[in-house]
Structure formats: C-alpha cells, structure tokens
Amino acid sequence: MDTIPVQTHERNQFVNITSLVRESLDRGRIREGFGIVYCPHTTAAITINEAFDPDVVHDMLLWLERQVPHKQAGFRHGEGNSDSHIKASLLGSSATVLVAGGELVLGQWQGVFFCEFDGPRRRNVQIQWLGN
Amino acid sequence: MDTIPVQTHERNQFVNITSLVRESLDRGRIREGFGIVYCPHTTAAITINEAFDPDVVHDMLLWLERQVPHKQAGFRHGEGNSDSHIKASLLGSSATVLVAGGELVLGQWQGVFFCEFDGPRRRNVQIQWLGN
C-alpha cells in the first residue's frame, strides 16, 4: 500500500493527484485489475471528474459552498466544521480506478482529485492495487 | 475488461444496465469476488438504486434538477454543463457489485444504473471483475 502526502492551501480545494496515482501504479506493478485511491481523513474526499478546464472545479466548489454553508443553525459539532464532514460523505472516501495493459484506464477528460474541505492541511492519500 | 456501449436519449436519464452487467459477469467467469462498474465520462455516473418502480428514478431526477439547476449565477465553465459535472461527482464514477456462487449479489429491489447528466449521447461503461 502506498501512502502519498498531499499539501493543501485553501479551506476548500481540489488537488489533481492523477500523476501521483500513475506513479503509484508504476510501483505497484499490476497489469490488469484496479486500484483504490483512499482518503483516511473525515473532512476530505476523493472524486474523479474533469481535469482539463479548471473552471469545472471552480463551479463544483461554488455549488458545494452554497449547498453546504460553513455555519448552519442547529449544528452542534464543537469544531465548527460539520460542513466539511458533509461534503466528505457526499463525494466519498475513495475512488476506484481501473487498470488494463499496465495503464490507468481513465476517460479522456477524467482526473483523480483529492478534495480538501477543511484546509489548509498536510494530508495523506493511500493507494492499494489488486490484480495481476 | 469489458467496454459496453450505452445510448442515452435525454439530457438527464437513468438507464438500467443490470442485465448488461450480468452478461458481462457471464463472460468474466468469476464465481467469488466483485466487479467495478465504471463510467469513463465526467458528466455521467453510476449508481445502484431501486429498479422496480420507475417513479423512484423520476423523483431522484426531479430532486437533482432542483438542487443542481442547469444555469447558476457565478458559474464560469464555458460549456455550460457544470451542473452535469456536479451531479456526476455526487453520484460517483463507479459502483462496486458483489459476486457469490457465480451470481451478482444485488438486493431484491436493486438495479445498476448508468446516470446520464448531459445527454443524449453515445456513452460507454467499463466493467472489471476480480476474484476466483
């Protein structure tokens, strides 16, 4: 299992980690199978989406900020980051990537993102490969 | 790895692909393990939900349309389909299905859906099986 550090710089930020996932695959040496890109944090997530136009990430973060505002009436959690936990579960703690012929099988526009929702922080991503 | 074409007919549409997943399993020849049903597109997703009453899908699409409207103030992405990208990440780029005794292990009411959020388009679903 690979553990890869990721430094984030904003409270809410998507970091494109596609090249880190590819490098991990090169170390993992499977040719057919899949990998789990896992986030061990409860206020961050992993998602796969468009990695070409950064405006897509801008718009996704804008929507998340509007739908899950930082402070909300009735919230009890003392750390004041319940919005971060909610966003984490909406996007999910891991993403699965396919491997064929020793290569990541991503769609043409797809990239893998580490989604920070309570930064800036030093984070980790864990990657496990399984196959032949 | 199987690549299966899916033709969609609406901008927002859930296509029940359960029988296609079953056919892929028959080709994949594992008896115990699991499969990844993967969407290589950034404006579509995979989800598992009720496949019996089509009104469930109607209501899910209605809610998504209300919560993630097509046009929103502040959106920058030039293609005008940021709502599609957001819905894609909310539902997720893949679903995992279990296999036991050579059969898909779905709950009684569950089906696997390809979720189109920027159709109509010709799409693909990729399926990878791993096990014994």
Added chain:
Amino acid sequence: MDTIPVQTHERNQFVNITSLVRESLDRGRIREGFGIVYCPHTTAAITINEAFDPDVVHDMLLWLERQVPHKQAGFRHGEGNSDSHIKASLLGSSATVLVAGGELVLGQWQGVFFCEFDGPRRRNVQIQWLGN
C-alpha cells in the same frame, strides 16, 4: 462473503458498524488487500466518516433532512419514501476499506457507518474481502 444483520431504530440513523467490519476481517483472513462493505437495500447506504463525536452524525442527518425533505411537490413514488432513495444514492451503496498487515487501515477519526434512511428496519450488510 459475510452477511451481517443490523437493526435500526429511527427513520434516519447512522449505525457505527466498524467493530462488525473488523470482526468480519478476522474471519476473512486476508492480510493485504481490501474489503467491500455493501448495502443491499435501496433506502440505506454505507459511508465512512467521523466516529468520535456523535454531534458530527447529528449535523450530517440535519443537513440531509433539510436538503432532502420527506415530502416534496412533484414526487410520484407511491411508497412516499423517495427522499430515502435519494439519500441512499448520495452517500452510496458501498464503501471500500483497505487492509494492510491484517488490520483495517482507517484514519484516526474514521468509522464505517450503516446509514438508515427509511427505518426502523431489520437490515443486512454484506462484506466481501479480496487479497492475500
């Protein structure tokens, strides 16, 4: 594959099933690989999030209740639980957990939750392990 019963007591409730997942791993006997924690129901889900302060779960359920109210204009599904199906797809039908050195690799604050959205009910969780 393990099938584990879970009894829920509220309409909307997160049940911490981390210890059940650990017990299943002990039976599954893999040392390196991963497991799929799968929900075979269409009005419930699996998520990984903070298991330390119960106020986090309170706030997540409050947000879900506000964003996906029980009754909504235009909903057609006769059972009246479309909100439950929507929440299920937002959080997802399964979560993947990593295994290294024979142990679950969860982050410090992470736990695995069965998310009930149409309880109280007697439910099942299915867990499949794959690795060495």
